[in-house]
Amino acid sequence: MASGTVLRSHAGGYLVYDPELDTVFQCAARGRLKKERVSIFTGDRVELDEIDPEQNTAVIATMLERENLLSRPPLANVDQVIIVQAVHQPEWNPLLTDRYIVHFQLELSPALPVLCFNKCDLADESELEALRSIYEPLGYFVIFVSAMTGQGIEDLAKALAGKVSVFAGQSGVGKSTLLNCIEKDLQLKTGVMDHEFGVGRHTTTSSELYRLSFEHFPAIRASQTASWVGDTPGFNLLELKHPQPTEVVWQFPEILKLAQDCKYLNCLHVVDNDCNVLNHIDEISLGRYNSYAAIVSDAQLEYSRRQVTSQKVEANVKKVGGRAGKEISVPRLSTKYRAISRRREKQGQYEEIDTEDDELDATEHDTYNDGIEDDENLD
Ligand code: GDP
Ligand code: ZN
Numbered sequence: 001m002a003s004g005t006v007l008r009s010h011a012g013g014y015l016v017y018d019p020e021l022d023t024v025f026q027c028a029a030r031g032r033l034k035k036e037r038v039s040i041f042t043g044d045r046v047e048l049d050e051i052d053p054e055q056n057t058a059v060i061a062t063m064l065e066r067e068n069l070l071s072r073p074p075l076a077n078v079d080q081v082i083i084v085q086a087v088h089q090p091e092w093n094p095l096l097t098d099r100y101i102v103h104f105q106l107e108l109s110p111a112l113p114v115l116c117f118n119k120c121d122l123a124d125e126s127e128l129e130a131l132r133s134i135y136e137p138l139g140y141f142v143i144f145v146s147a148m149t150g151q152g153i154e155d156l157a158k159a160l161a162g163k164v165s166v167f168a169g170q171s172g173v174g175k176s177t178l179l180n181c182i183e184k185d186l187q188l189k190t191g192v193m194d195h196e197f198g199v200g201r202h203t204t205t206s207s208e209l210y211r212l213s214f215e216h217f218p219a220i221r222a223s224q225t226a227s228w229v230g231d232t233p234g235f236n237l238l239e240l241k242h243p244q245p246t247e248v249v250w251q252f253p254e255i256l257k258l259a260q261d262c263k264y265l266n267c268l269h270v271v272d273n274d275c276n277v278l279n280h281i282d283e284i285s286l287g288r289y290n291s292y293a294a295i296v297s298d299a300q301l302e303y304s305r306r307q308v309t310s311q312k313v314e315a316n317v318k319k320v321g322g323r324a325g326k327e328i329s330v331p332r333l334s335t336k337y338r339a340i341s342r343r344r345e346k347q348g349q350y351e352e353i354d355t356e357d358d359e360l361d362a363t364e365h366d367t368y369n370d371g372i373e374d375d376e377n378l379d
Contacts, residue, residue, distance in 0.1 A: 002048040007209045009042050025058040042207045043076035048050050072233040073207035074189040081113045084169035087123040098291035101250045114141045118174040120145040134285050138253050147177040157182050161220045166230045183212050207231045245299040254284045
């Protein structure tokens with residue numbers, strides 16, 4: 001059976017690329033997949049049936065196992081995230097870099113993100129060496145480039161060859177300029193992070209994969225299978241993923257090594273009390289330790305915020321729906337409406353939506369979920 005990769009999913013269907021036939025098919029999902037509530041995302045690998053080579057149409061018969069799913073942009077089976085940072089303009093921010101690293105490690109585990117430092121034309125060699133000496137010993141692949149002078153662009157192109165990649169990084173670091181050096185006229189959708197804590201404009205509802213032709217890199221073009229990049233996500237810092245406070249350390253290999261010999265169970269390694277990490281703090285980069293401590297503090301805030309929210313939510317919702325584990329939460333009616341609702345009930349009036357006392361039956365349940373699925377596929 002033919003198979004391929006979803007390049008785009010939208011309300012009307014899917015575009016699927018079949019590498020054997022080197023063809024893009026316009027596809028619909030087989031009804032059974034919808035019934036089973038299989039959500040197919042861009043990047044998913046699927047098996048095709050009922051291929052019509054004249055119309056270039058087909059039907060998606062099965063979705064194959066998914067390796068990973070990035071939440072923003074919504075994209076499955078991503079091989080690597082390229083975190084782009086500028087050395088200057090905007091000034092390199094070690095904490096922001098580490099926040100991106102942690103976010104994408106959590107999203108794409110166990111794959112490590114690639115670090116791409118752009119605008120190297122604005123830095124001297126010693127600054128670049130300093131950056132290299134922080135990240136390379138930790139196992140990260142570090143690429144230095146300048147979209148302005150072309151330095152390192154071929155290295156970046158090589159890193160993209162044969163893979164599915166996503167570029168990430170705050171606005172202004174040069175993502176679009178870099179991608180444009182590699183492929184002219186690439187029409188990526190770019191999410192914007194307007195400000196560190198501001199509200200950005202996002203590209204969340206759909207995503208697309210774009211093929212790289214490596215027109216200017218004949219050596220790469222000749223030797224590789226298809227290479228793809230996804231839309232560039234935009235988000236503000238409040239949306240970055242947080243681990244549990246005690247699990248932040250797993251994202252910092254150099255701190256983890258010391259933490260494993262810390263005598264305190266559940267130590268966060270931020271208070272000096274004969275903690276093994278703090279006893280050996282001079283063995284690690286101070287910037288990295290500061291990032292670690294800041295991210296632990298973020299995680300603690302997030303953790304307590306979540307606890308408060310979940311207490312509030314629990315007080316305000318009730319579970320409905322009969323099947324075990326499949327119930328959904330609906331808001332409790334406020335006392336005022338509850339009183340009206342009871343009165344109506346007594347009077348034997350029919351109520352269309354009675355979230356207070358009715359259990360949703362199977363049909364209503366399905367409608368509820370279908371609505372969600374359709375939203376996901378909106379363009
Ligand atoms: P994006 O928001 O990350 O996509 O960033 P852009 O690609 O829009 O670039 C932001 C600005 O940085 C633009 O004015 C670019 O001309 C400039 N820029 C991009 N790459 C370089 C570079 O390597 N060196 C210098 N000096 N400027 C660059
Ligand atoms: Zn400790």
